[in-house]
Amino acid sequence: MVDLDVEEPNSGLFVKGKLEETNPVYKMVPVWEKDKCTFCGNCQKVCNFNAVIQLHTQVLVFPKLCHSCYACSELCPTDALPMKPEKIGEIKTFHQDNLTFLESCLNIGQEMAVQVIAHTNKILEKDYQGQLIIIDAPPGTSCPVIEAVKDTDFVLLAAEPTPFGLHDLKLAVDTMRKLKKDFAVIINRFGLGNDKIWEYCQRQNIEILAKIPNSRTAAELYSHGKLIYKQIPQVKQEVLKIANKIRQLSGEPK
């Protein structure tokens, strides 16, 4: 299991595993070496992200805007912008029984969530090939979501039955279709709001895999870091449907 919601990972609240290792994640950023600079202005011209600017006899680098594309560094005629590593996050590995849990986390104040997710994906590809991997992806449809789901075989879209939830679900469905991903929907807090998500899924021929009932008890258990399926039978029933689907997709018997 992997938490790729790197800006606010929370799956770890429900996994009481033993911390096995912590690996830093770095991104490469240019560092200006004044003595070598001829103030040609090339670096500013080639940066698409305004992460480096030349002000008369000063070159300023803004590491948080830098996308580590190397253009300024490679195209500087005097090698005055060597790329150096900067720590932007870390990946913690926990073990609990037969579960390995990776928590991927972006440092506070950093903005390049995609780079931390991409680094975690590389670890998954290298060390966990062929294993069943369940990813907790960030919400929305922006770049971190695309990076988190790009190598997955199947996506579960969780939506709440409210106008806001329907709006976001439509965007997520469009995104998954553009990415050519197989997906299904889980309605969270079912019973709240209206039936519009159900109607939308019917019209669009989208499978609704499970309906997690709306319940104050669930919210209270969740806020204490407890697994709600263990204490609310209707939730357990719905979670089993999700588990069976995952087993079916991964070729395991139900």
Ligand code: SF4
């Ligand atoms: S490209 Fe290199 S030499 Fe030119 S201004 Fe930038 S740092 Fe200085």
Ligand code: SF4
């Ligand atoms: S590495 Fe790329 S993104 Fe970063 S400052 Fe240089 S040109 Fe801009």
